[in-house]
Structures are given as C-alpha cells and as structure tokens.
Amino acid sequence: MSRQFTAAALGLVLCGTCGLVLPRPSSASDARCTRCACRIRARLPRSEERTLAWLLAGMLLYIPANILPVMHTSGIRGGEDSTILGGVVSFWRAGSWDIAALIFIASVAVPVVKFLALGLLLWSVRQGHVSARSERAKLFRVVEFIGYWSMLDVVVVALTSSLLQFKTLGTAEPRIGIVFFCSVVVTTMLAALSFDPRLIWDAKVSNV
Amino acid sequence: MLLQANAAACCTVCDAVLARTRHPETDHVLALALAAGICLVIANVTPVLAIEFGGMHVEANIWTAVLSMQRGWFAGAALVLAVTTLWVPALQIAMLLWLLSFARAGRCAPGSRVILITLHRLRPWSMTEVFLLGALVAIVKLSNWVRVIPGEGIWALGGLTILLALLSRYDPRAWWGLALHTPL
Numbered sequence: 304m305s306r307q308f309t310a311a312a313l314g315l316v317l318c319g320t321c322g323l324v325l326p327r328p329s330s331a332s333d334a335r336c337t338r339c340a341c342r343i344r345a346r347l348p349r350s351e352e353r354t355l356a357w358l359l360a361g362m363l364l365y366i367p368a369n370i371l372p373v374m375h376t377s378g379i380r381g382g383e384d385s386t387i388l389g390g391v392v393s394f395w396r397a398g399s400w401d402i403a404a405l406i407f408i409a410s411v412a413v414p415v416v417k418f419l420a421l422g423l424l425l426w427s428v429r430q431g432h433v434s435a436r437s438e439r440a441k442l443f444r445v446v447e448f449i450g451y452w453s454m455l456d457v458v459v460v461a462l463t464s465s466l467l468q469f470k471t472l473g474t475a476e477p478r479i480g481i482v483f484f485c486s487v488v489v490t491t492m493l494a495a496l497s498f499d500p501r502l503i504w505d506a507k508v509s510n511v
Numbered sequence: 512m513l514l515q516a517n518a519a520a521c522c523t524v525c526d527a528v529l530a531r532t533r534h535p536e537t538d539h540v541l542a543l544a545l546a547a548g549i550c551l552v553i554a555n556v557t558p559v560l561a562i563e564f565g566g567m568h569v570e571a572n573i574w575t576a577v578l579s580m581q582r583g584w585f586a587g588a589a590l591v592l593a594v595t596t597l598w599v600p601a602l603q604i605a606m607l608l609w610l611l612s613f614a615r616a617g618r619c620a621p622g623s624r625v626i627l628i629t630l631h632r633l634r635p636w637s638m639t640e641v642f643l644l645g646a647l648v649a650i651v652k653l654s655n656w657v658r659v660i661p662g663e664g665i666w667a668l669g670g671l672t673i674l675l676a677l678l679s680r681y682d683p684r685a686w687w688g689l690a691l692h693t694p695l
Binding site for chain 1: 560584585592642644653
C-alpha cells in the first residue's frame, strides 16, 4: 500500500460546509471558516453517540411501524386495516410480484439494511478495526444513497387516501402506522447524517 | 495580469479565446434550473393522476396527497412529505436561479453565503423521485378497482426528476469560487 497523506498528518482541516481546505486552527473550540464563516470541526461533534441515538430511535419506531396498520380501506365488503407487510402480501397474491418486490425492498429491506450497516459501522469504529476500510467507506455511501427510498409507502398511502373518496365504492384513510413509518425514515436519515465516515480511517494501524 | 469578472483573455495575434473568468457551466446549469422550475410549477398545478368511477372524477397531486394527512398525528407525516417533495425542491431551484442569474451577469448574488450553505444542507432532503415512484405504484394499485388516468403532472414530475438528477451532479461547494471570487 502506498503511503497515504491525510489532512490530519499535513496539519490541514476541511470546512464541512463549503469544502475549503484550511490550516488546522490552534484553538479547536471556536474557529470559523474564512470563506463561509461556519464553525470548523475536524470531525462531526460526538458523531458516534448521536448516530447511535438516532439509530436506536429508528429501530424502536420500526416496531410499531410494522405492527400498526398504515391504511384503512372501507367499501361494500366492509372495513379493512392493512399493514406494510400485509400490503406486500396482497400485491403478491394479486399477481403483481414486481410491485410487491418494490414495496418490500423500499419499506422492509432498506430500513433493515440501514440498521445493520450503521450498526456494523459504529461497532467497527468503536472497536478500532483497521480491516476493510475502503469497503466500509463504500458501505456508508450505499447507506446514504438508499436512505430516503423508504418514503415510498408514505407517498402511496397519501395518494391513495386522497383519491379513494367514493361513498359507493369505498374510501381509504391513513392510519397511525404511517406516522411511525415516516419517523423511521427521518430518524435513520439523521443517523446517517450524524455519522462521520472519516472515523473509519482514524484507527491507528498498530505495526507502523 | 488578472482578468476582471466575466471577461475573456484573447490572443493578440489570432484573437482566439485563451481564458475566461465566467464559469463555463453557468449557462448550462441555469438552463437546467429554469427547466426544472417550469416542471415543478406544472407538476403542482395539474393532476398527477386521476380516477374515474360511476361518473365521478377525482384528481390528485402533491398538494392533495399532503392535505389527505393533515388531521391529528398525521400532520407530522404530511409535514415531512410537504417539505421533502415540495418545499425543498422549490427552494433549491429558486436559490439556484437567483445565484446563477447574478453569476451570469458577472456579479455576486446578495445572500450568496446563506444560499450556498442552505443548498449544501438541503441536499439529502429532496425526494421528488420517490414521489414519482409512489405515484406509479398508486396507479398500479388503484387500477385493480377503478379506471386510473395519468395526468399531465406525472410527465412534469418525470421531467423534474431527470432535471434534478442532472442538477445534483453539480456540488454546491464548487460554486463558492464562482459566487464570491475566492479560490476553491
């Protein structure tokens, strides 16, 4: 492996807001960027704790988001509450396996992958692991990229309940599960935004 | 010799342009932002989809979707939906148009600092493409029971998704130099 020059080794620091490279300030407390005047921090403050807090909040909210119904449809056949997984199953049974797969990926797989990936990243950073750093950095970029697709079900429920308002055919209404689901998306996005991927590279390689 | 803002250095012999101070991509990005603004307006004033049943006709777009969840606890989800699919894209486009039209005239836009910081912070929260996919899923879902008609808005949303994806390739950080004439 070639010798890597890091900003920290060269006495430089990056402004997290505008991306200007500056000499590391002597007093770390209240230094500001010369271009955008935002506070300069070598690393996001208390990144590990904040990521863990948002992650745990998201995992807790994920339970009611899946147990509680997200939509109530009423019609001639009577009323029916549907959950996220119930919606996937009914699409699958109706023969729309592609839509079932899409909703399953966006609403079930994406949040679970985010929980696992962020949990793994936090654990490896805390343990000071030095293996597979590039792979872990890539994993974080994947988490950032897939982050907001879980909003899909919120959009579908909102559009369906704004359209199905027929007294004779049936009506659709949102149910409280969708609020939990929406908060899972927001908390996991905040968890990813709180995580500083540079922490992956901060662990010292012992035999150097 | 340093070039003034919005000027070009030409060869004294053959008159070819040697260097320009205007950011070469300004016109390009301005055109994309303008087109995105037009798509955003169309997507919000026309129906994205409509359903017909027994002579009745109901239309829906981002606004009706947000308003369907305005009561009680649902207001939280409605707020997130409104912010991510309406306010953030609208604000991003408006700020880009403001910034780049000044840059095109070779001037620094008032409020550049706040705008560039806000553009950077808003980046993860724009979810137009998710709304488009959600509308497509809703079309498939509802077509089991009723006649579903895609509206003009869905084409505008499609256009907006593509244009915002093209705009997101430009990192707002790169425009600090353009706006404030400071080194990158």
